[in-house]
Amino acid sequence: MKNNYDILIIGGGPAGALAAKTAAEAGNTVCLIEKRAAIGTPVRCAEGIGKELLKEFIKPDPRWIAADIERARLISPNGTTISLEQDKAGNEVGYVLDRKIFDRELVWQAAEAGADVIVKTRATAPIMENGAVRGAKVLSVGMPADIRAEVVIAADGTEAQFARRAGLDTVVPLREMMSCAQYLMTDIDIDAGSTDFYLGNEIAPEGYLWVFPKGDRTANVGIGISGRKSRDGSRAKDYLDRFVAKNFPNGKTIEAIAGGVPVCRPLACTVADGLMVAGDAARVVDPITGGGIGNAMLTGRLAAQVASECIAAGNCSKEALMPYDAGWRTSRMGTILERNYKVKEYFVTLDDAKLNTLAESIANISLKEFSVLALIKELITRNPKLLLELKALKDTLS
Amino acid sequence: MSTMLRINRDKCGYCGTCVAVCPEDALELIDVYLSLERECIACGICARACPLGALEVVHEE
Ligand SMILES: Cc1cc2nc3c(=O)[nH]c(=O)nc-3n(C[C@H](O)[C@H](O)[C@H](O)COP(=O)(O)OP(=O)(O)OC[C@H]3O[C@@H](n4cnc5c(N)ncnc54)[C@H](O)[C@@H]3O)c2cc1C
Ligand code: SF4
Numbered sequence: 001m002k003n004n005y006d007i008l009i010i011g012g013g014p015a016g017a018l019a020a021k022t023a024a025e026a027g028n029t030v031c032l033i034e035k036r037a038a039i040g041t042p043v044r045c046a047e048g049i050g051k052e053l054l055k056e057f058i059k060p061d062p063r064w065i066a067a068d069i070e071r072a073r074l075i076s077p078n079g080t081t082i083s084l085e086q087d088k089a090g091n092e093v094g095y096v097l098d099r100k101i102f103d104r105e106l107v108w109q110a111a112e113a114g115a116d117v118i119v120k121t122r123a124t125a126p127i128m129e130n131g132a133v134r135g136a137k138v139l140s141v142g143m144p145a146d147i148r149a150e151v152v153i154a155a156d157g158t159e160a161q162f163a164r165r166a167g168l169d170t171v172v173p174l175r176e177m178m179s180c181a182q183y184l185m186t187d188i189d190i191d192a193g194s195t196d197f198y199l200g201n202e203i204a205p206e207g208y209l210w211v212f213p214k215g216d217r218t219a220n221v222g223i224g225i226s227g228r229k230s231r232d233g234s235r236a237k238d239y240l241d242r243f244v245a246k247n248f249p250n251g252k253t254i255e256a257i258a259g260g261v262p263v264c265r266p267l268a269c270t271v272a273d274g275l276m277v278a279g280d281a282a283r284v285v286d287p288i289t290g291g292g293i294g295n296a297m298l299t300g301r302l303a304a305q306v307a308s309e310c311i312a313a314g315n316c317s318k319e320a321l322m323p324y325d326a327g328w329r330t331s332r333m334g335t336i337l338e339r340n341y342k343v344k345e346y347f348v349t350l351d352d353a354k355l356n357t358l359a360e361s362i363a364n365i366s367l368k369e370f371s372v373l374a375l376i377k378e379l380i381t382r383n384p385k386l387l388l389e390l391k392a393l394k395d396t397l398s
Numbered sequence: 399m400s401t402m403l404r405i406n407r408d409k410c411g412y413c414g415t416c417v418a419v420c421p422e423d424a425l426e427l428i429d430v431y432l433s434l435e436r437e438c439i440a441c442g443i444c445a446r447a448c449p450l451g452a453l454e455v456v457h458e459e
């Protein structure tokens with residue numbers, strides 16, 4: 001095993017893969033390590049992504065697209081359904097991916113660009129010198145080793161232990177951790193062109209339950225609830241089992257997974273001397289939708305771009321790496337994260353009656369644009385009082 | 399009497415949620431094996447967050 005690189009990347013998810021590909025294409029020596037034995041499994045995702053977002057990073061390929069989505073439906077506690085149709089909106093909806101293949105493709109592309117990829121290799125601690133990160137101590141198939149690098153990009157997902165051990169606070173408060181469970185079910189009656197979101201405190205307290213199709217009679221049926229609502233007898237799995245028993249009693253589950261989606265604010269700072277943090281580890285998941293694949297790819301790519309410039313300039317200090325942090329924060333993604341965080345903080349306070357009233361007020365709309373912002377604006381138009389309750393949002397909604 | 403964290407690996411779905419909320423960085427997810435590697439204060443936060451109920455703080459005589 002080589003033990004000296006320009007850039008070392010911890011984690012082989014979408015953030016790490018895009019970082020590795022971008023860094024290798026810029027001419028750096030790159031190593032990506034992944035603690036699991038196989039890239040992409042087990043999946044910890046419902047696999048939905050917007051088409052436009054996806055296309056910013058990779059050309060859609062039928063090998064890893066499970067379903068083409070035409071509409072999204074929001075179902076309120078009393079069953080009021082808001083249907084958002086692609087042909088009425090100006091933009092496209094999305095895909096449901098097959099992430100086992102998608103994640104591999106991304107890492108494959110990184111390898112093709114020249115990055116070394118090593119699986120079953122876990123970073124246990126940063127190598128620290130004078131307060132700066134200089135690489136990682138790893139266990140590679142059980143063998144301890146040191147891998148040194150000018151810059152380490154921590155893309156280690158929800159766990160986010162690498163940045164934490166380098167001194168950054170990555171702990172997710174219990175109430176802002178979405179505790180999730182999901183079944184890949186088959187032989188169920190679904191609308192194969194619709195991603196469905198069920199809301200309500202009986203169904204999914206402070207979260208939502210989703211049905212994301214992956215074929216005519218197959219779908220990811222999953223749920224996320226706030227960690228503070230999670231208790232014996234009312235855990236994510238319990239809520240999911242109740243929904244499945246009621247709605248898909250004869251369905252067959254061919255995969256059962258669990259997961260945690262951090263819906264807190266992003267890390268206060270995503271760089272340190274010799275270190276950058278990207279993807280879920282940086283806590284850049286959309287707090288409303290729980291979507292993080294696109295943001296992971298965006299931050300992974302940007303981190304590698306800035307790292308390449310800093311390595312070329314011979315300065316990888318925190319200050320030199322700062323343009324990465326400032327870059328994503330001021331980007332469209334950064335603005336949306338901040339706005340949707342505030343929207344989420346408001347929505348988790350609503351009881352079922354209020355959710356029903358809001359849903360009924362927009363039940364027959366046709367949105368010109370398919371986005372959370374368009375939906376919020378429509379809600380405010382129909383419920384002007386909402387703006388008083390959403391004061392904090394006023395400036396960000398223009 | 400002592401308190402400790404019990405991991406039920408037959409229930410665990412190796413998702414790492416518990417790792418991310420542990421204030422002590424006591425847990426380690428090694429591929430599909432969750433392990434208590436460092437000092438645990440038995441605060442039970444991980445057990446609350448677990449989607450599958452695989453963790454339990456137990457009191458032993
Ligand atoms: C139930 C669920 C449903 C979701 N649904 C959606 C959805 O529909 N759409 C969407 O956009 N997003 C969704 N997300 C979020 C999405 O899965 C993540 O945002 C995305 O995977 C983040 O990519 P990443 O590269 O940052 O992290 P990950 O994909 O988590 O990759 C991190 C990698 O780092 C590895 N790693 C961790 N620690 C170490 C270490 N010490 N050494 C080496 N390797 C390490 C891990 O094994 C992992 O492979 C969902 C998440 C969950 C849990
Ligand atoms: S949160 Fe629960 S299911 Fe997930 S790794 Fe921890 S113990 Fe296992």
Ligand code: SF4
Pocket residue numbers: 403419420421422423424425437438439440441442443444445455
């Ligand atoms: S009980 Fe508390 S300290 Fe112990 S592993 Fe769980 S979260 Fe960490």
